[in-house]
Amino acid sequence: MEKDVNPEFGKDAFNCPLCGAYAKQQWSGADGYDMMTSAHGHKVMPTGRIADLAFSRCERCKRNAVWTTSKRIMVYPDKPARTFDTTEVPKEHASDYDEACAVIHLSPKASAALQPKMLAGYTSGARVLRKNTK
Numbered sequence: 001m002e003k004d005v006n007p008e009f010g011k012d013a014f015n016c017p018l019c020g021a022y023a024k025q026q027w028s029g030a031d032g033y034d035m036m037t038s039a040h041g042h043k044v045m046p047t048g049r050i051a052d053l054a055f056s057r058c059e060r061c062k063r064n065a066v067w068t069t070s071k072r073i074m075v076y077p078d079k080p081a082r083t084f085d086t087t088e089v090p091k092e093h094a095s096d097y098d099e100a101c102a103v104i105h106l107s108p109k110a111s112a113a114l115q116p117k118m119l120a121g122y123t124s125g126a127r128v129l130r131k132n133t134k
């Protein structure tokens with residue numbers, strides 16, 4: 001049975017953001033090299049460690065996700081590192097909820113800004129429900 005584990009910085013295994021499979025992840029830092037010399041057939045010249053970048057390499061598809069080490073967030077692929085259960089969200093609020101989830105990894109404040117609108121929708125829906133049940 002496939003697991004459903006959201007990607008998280010430093011975690012040994014999770015569902016790969018590129019292929020979707022639950023897989024072990026190999027973590028590494030980023031080393032730079034001089035692209036101009038190597039492009040012209042010269043020896044690859046290292047330029048040193050690139051601060052604040054890390055890679056998680058999926059054991060299954062062998063592709064890399066890119067992370068920042070300071071914020072511990074995934075920057076590639078550009079999609080939420082987490083998936084959210086939307087099955088219990090009423091259809092009329094689903095698009096706001098999806099939008100809040102889509103930006104939560106980039107800006108938790110922007111994601112939270114959508115909550116009053118959803119909350120207003122929930123409370124007006126609850127009032128209607130309460131009126132109809134009296």
Ligand SMILES: [Zn+2]
Nearest residue numbers: 016019058061
């Ligand atoms: Zn993968």
